[in-house]
Amino acid sequence: MKSCRLLIITLGLLLSGLGIAAESERQAYDDRYCTTCHGTDGKGNEGVQAPRLAGMEQWYLERQLNNFRAGLRGVHPQDIEGIAMRDMATQLSDDSIADIIAWVASWKYVAAEETIEGNANAGRQLYATCATCHGNDGEGNAALGAPALAGQNDWYLVTQLKNFKAGYRGNLPEDGYGQQMRLMAQTLVDEQRILNVVSYINTLTGDR
Amino acid sequence: MAEFVSRREFLNLLAATGGTAAALKAGAALGLLPGGVAAAALDLVNPGTAGRRVAILGSGISGLTAAYELGKAGYDCTVLEASHRAGGRIFTVRHGDLIDEIGNRQYCEFEDEPHMYFNAGAARIPSTHRNLLHYCKELGVELEVFVGENNNAYLQDDSLLDGKPIRSNDYKTNVRGFLAEMLAKSMSSEEIDQPFTETEAEQLLGMLREFGDLSEGDLYRGSLRTGYASGGFLTHGVQKDMLAFRDLLTGRVGRNALAGFEGDYGPMLMQPTGGMDKIIAGYTRVLGNRMNYRAMVTAVQITEDGVDVAYDQDGVRHTLQADYCFNCIPTHLMVGIEHNFPADYVKAMKYVQRGRAYKAAFQARERFWEKDDIYGGISWMNNRSAQIWYPFHGIHKARGVVLGAYDYGGGMNHTEMNQAERIESHLQDGEKIHPNYRNLVEKPITIAWHRMNHMLGCSARWSRNFRTGWTHDEEALYRTLQAPVNGRHYFIGDQISMHSAWQESAIMSAQWALANLDERVRAKSA
Numbered sequence: 231m232k233s234c235r236l237l238i239i240t241l242g243l244l245l246s247g248l249g250i251a252a253e254s255e256r257q258a259y260d261d262r263y264c265t266t267c268h269g270t271d272g273k274g275n276e277g278v279q280a281p282r283l284a285g286m287e288q289w290y291l292e293r294q295l296n297n298f299r300a301g302l303r304g305v306h307p308q309d310i311e312g313i314a315m316r317d318m319a320t321q322l323s324d325d326s327i328a329d330i331i332a333w334v335a336s337w338k339y340v341a342a343e344e345t346i347e348g349n350a351n352a353g354r355q356l357y358a359t360c361a362t363c364h365g366n367d368g369e370g371n372a373a374l375g376a377p378a379l380a381g382q383n384d385w386y387l388v389t390q391l392k393n394f395k396a397g398y399r400g401n402l403p404e405d406g407y408g409q410q411m412r413l414m415a416q417t418l419v420d421e422q423r424i425l426n427v428v429s430y431i432n433t434l435t436g437d438r
Numbered sequence: 439m440a441e442f443v444s445r446r447e448f449l450n451l452l453a454a455t456g457g458t459a460a461a462l463k464a465g466a467a468l469g470l471l472p473g474g475v476a477a478a479a480l481d482l483v484n485p486g487t488a489g490r491r492v493a494i495l496g497s498g499i500s501g502l503t504a505a506y507e508l509g510k511a512g513y514d515c516t517v518l519e520a521s522h523r524a525g526g527r528i529f530t531v532r533h534g535d536l537i538d539e540i541g542n543r544q545y546c547e548f549e550d551e552p553h554m555y556f557n558a559g560a561a562r563i564p565s566t567h568r569n570l571l572h573y574c575k576e577l578g579v580e581l582e583v584f585v586g587e588n589n590n591a592y593l594q595d596d597s598l599l600d601g602k603p604i605r606s607n608d609y610k611t612n613v614r615g616f617l618a619e620m621l622a623k624s625m626s627s628e629e630i631d632q633p634f635t636e637t638e639a640e641q642l643l644g645m646l647r648e649f650g651d652l653s654e655g656d657l658y659r660g661s662l663r664t665g666y667a668s669g670g671f672l673t674h675g676v677q678k679d680m681l682a683f684r685d686l687l688t689g690r691v692g693r694n695a696l697a698g699f700e701g702d703y704g705p706m707l708m709q710p711t712g713g714m715d716k717i718i719a720g721y722t723r724v725l726g727n728r729m730n731y732r733a734m735v736t737a738v739q740i741t742e743d744g745v746d747v748a749y750d751q752d753g754v755r756h757t758l759q760a761d762y763c764f765n766c767i768p769t770h771l772m773v774g775i776e777h778n779f780p781a782d783y784v785k786a787m788k789y790v791q792r793g794r795a796y797k798a799a800f801q802a803r804e805r806f807w808e809k810d811d812i813y814g815g816i817s818w819m820n821n822r823s824a825q826i827w828y829p830f831h832g833i834h835k836a837r838g839v840v841l842g843a844y845d846y847g848g849g850m851n852h853t854e855m856n857q858a859e860r861i862e863s864h865l866q867d868g869e870k871i872h873p874n875y876r877n878l879v880e881k882p883i884t885i886a887w888h889r890m891n892h893m894l895g896c897s898a899r900w901s902r903n904f905r906t907g908w909t910h911d912e913e914a915l916y917r918t919l920q921a922p923v924n925g926r927h928y929f930i931g932d933q934i935s936m937h938s939a940w941q942e943s944a945i946m947s948a949q950w951a952l953a954n955l956d957e958r959v960r961a962k963s964a
């Protein structure tokens with residue numbers, strides 16, 4: 231198949247441990263699978279339920295990749311989407327995480343389109359609590375470890391709030407940040423409140 | 439004893455038969471049924487100098503069919519394929535191949551021999567799939583017979599006969615015998631007899647005796663159809679004992695022996711000699727440098743008079759301007775690619791779900807199944823590995839590749855396991871049929887289609903409910919996605935078929951789109 235036979239790995243991630251004679255004959259590959267699931271330039275893909283990565287804070291991206299890899303996220307059997315992401319993350323070495331963080335940084339932030347319906351006005355009041363950590367404009371707060379929420383895919387935010395509540399995420403003692411957020415998610419007592427607060431987040435611009 | 443079929447139901451059956459036969463004839467005359475459809479011979483008109491550039495997105499068999507036919511007619515096609523290989527869900531795995539599963543990359547270490555392969559995606563060609571067969575013939579793809587049903591293969595179910603594997607033959611022959619005996623007995627009852635004339639009743643009895651191999655008095659007493667318990671050639675054959683019907687009722691796996699090889703799965707089936715991807719090779723040989731690999735589409739913009747496509751290759755973003763676009767990228771992936779499709783189209787794209795097929799295979803150190811009188815075919819198991827396929831290619835050679843699992847959609851079972859867990863699961867399952875299995879197989883390969891790069895799933899699923907079938911809304915969504923956008927962009931692939939999961943589905947979707955385009959091109963030039 232044409233020129234790809236010996237395609238040089240752009241990342242310089244050489245694969246140890248294969249130790250098979252015909253290695254030079256093999257199809258080369260790298261770990262840049264992200265856009266298959268997360269869409270063009272990481273804009274997010276509802277079809278795969280994989281959220282927007284473009285514009286994500288590096289510290290948060292790195293923490294999540296490490297959490298998935300370490301089994302702090304994406305391990306609950308009901309967390310279908312998280313498991314898909316974890317299967318990816320377990321394959322990443324520290325070097326490829328570094329490469330990928332740089333790659334993700336090259337994608338331009340574009341706010342995600344709105345897909346859900348809720349009462350943003352009612353959501354505004356609910357968001358008052360959230361703002362302490364996630365910022366008035368949903369811009370996030372690195373010092374508190376709370377990511378930006380503005381511009382993220384709304385369907386994804388809804389899933390996460392449900393997952394926190396159900397204990398699919400933020401349930402492990404080693405996941406301090408997740409546990410904090412899990413507590414906060416309990417304040418959204420029903421699905422309508424989740425939709426409302428996310429509808430309000432849809433109105434925020436994250437200071438961009 | 440269970441209630442017999444009532445006379446009323448019998449009468450209904452008879453009446454319905456007349457009706458169906460009449461309907462069938464009428465349908466065939468209108469060309470609505472397979473019986474009336476010949477392989478579509480497309481005769482596309484040459485588009486002339488303007489309006490001949492076509493972008494083909496994805497090298498699934500639908501995309502390749504479109505490129506091939508359009509090329510013949512004088513269109514200028516460019517095929518963009520994200521993967522390192524062509525064919526999508528047509529994938530033959532052999533020595534040295536990369537299995538590009540996200541999170542579980544593998545390289546195949548089977549011996550480098552022509553018969554040492556397995557088809558990880560499409561594997562069988564029904565003899566009624568005329569359009570696929572038409573291209574096999576035209577592209578010079580050599581075909582051989584595919585063995586699916588094999589009476590000597592096994593059925594294994596922990597709740598059937600204490601988990602002891604039973605030959606498909608023993609199961610089927612005994613079940614048929616008992617069913618025939620029950621029906622024959624009931625024939626003496628006036629209730630059942632009544633709808634038939636005397637001659638018909640006699641004919642029916644004859645049929646039942648043949649069906650079940652009934653002995654005198656219309657009793658089933660076992661059958662030589664199951665083979666001999668001992669002897670048979672130089673000494674008299676000894677008939678096997680019959681099984682207790684009651685024992686055969688438990689466990690669901692046996693039903694596969696009765697229903698698993700019907701319809702599209704029934705004989706006569708075929709496969710290309712040397713692997714299903716010989717079909718893909720046939721197309722790409724003709725398409726030559728029109729094929730572009732590791733070219734991942736990143737944007738599709740429909741314009742007033744064409745389609746602009748962007749794609750990444752070798753770390754660079756390229757653009758391609760075309761007059762028309764045929765797109766077989768799975769719709770759930772296309773949702774995440776930049777586009778300017780209309781809202782109803784996008785809604786339909788998001789609606790389609792994907793099957794969850796999974797296969798695994800081993801290199802067998804020896805062809806142990808041949809020593810067990812099995813020369814190809816499928817054993818069924820009531821466990822997560824579900825099926826074992828014995829290769830019928832390479833008969834009597836030293837080794838072979840045995841399919842250790844084919845889980846065709848029962849869930850994410852193996853998909854969510856790591857490689858070691860998957861393999862252990864197949865070894866444990868296979869051991870129940872072949873006692874020394876664990877030591878007879880090596881060099882495992884697993885393929886979870888839900889994790890395969892650029893695919894993330896198997897067949898397109900439009901209908902949410904298998905039992906009730908398609909809703910009107912679903913049909914409307916489907917029609918929306920089948921129709922071209924602005925006359926420029928066509929979705930193709932098994933996702934644009936009401937009978938998905940076949941190569942024929944994908945090919946016919948492409949033919950439909952090509953014919954639709956051709957009609958408009960002809961109208962314009964007329």
Ligand SMILES: Cc1cc2nc3c(=O)[nH]c(=O)nc-3n(C[C@H](O)[C@H](O)[C@H](O)COP(=O)(O)OP(=O)(O)OC[C@H]3O[C@@H](n4cnc5c(N)ncnc54)[C@H](O)[C@@H]3O)c2cc1C
Pocket residue numbers: 495496497498499500501518519520521524525526527528558559560561562563733734735736766767768771775795796797887891892893896897930931932933938939940941942943944945
């Ligand atoms: C396990 C299994 C068993 C099967 N068994 C049979 C069988 O026995 N007989 C039978 O006839 N059929 C069988 N099928 C079905 C058959 O394989 C499919 O219906 C058919 O191959 C689908 O073809 P398609 O044209 O829809 O394209 P697909 O095969 O879906 O191809 C889509 C292509 O698009 C490419 N792509 C994705 N994203 C991008 C992008 N961004 N840019 C460029 N390209 C991209 C993919 O890499 C892929 O090559 C089976 C399938 C599976 C998975």
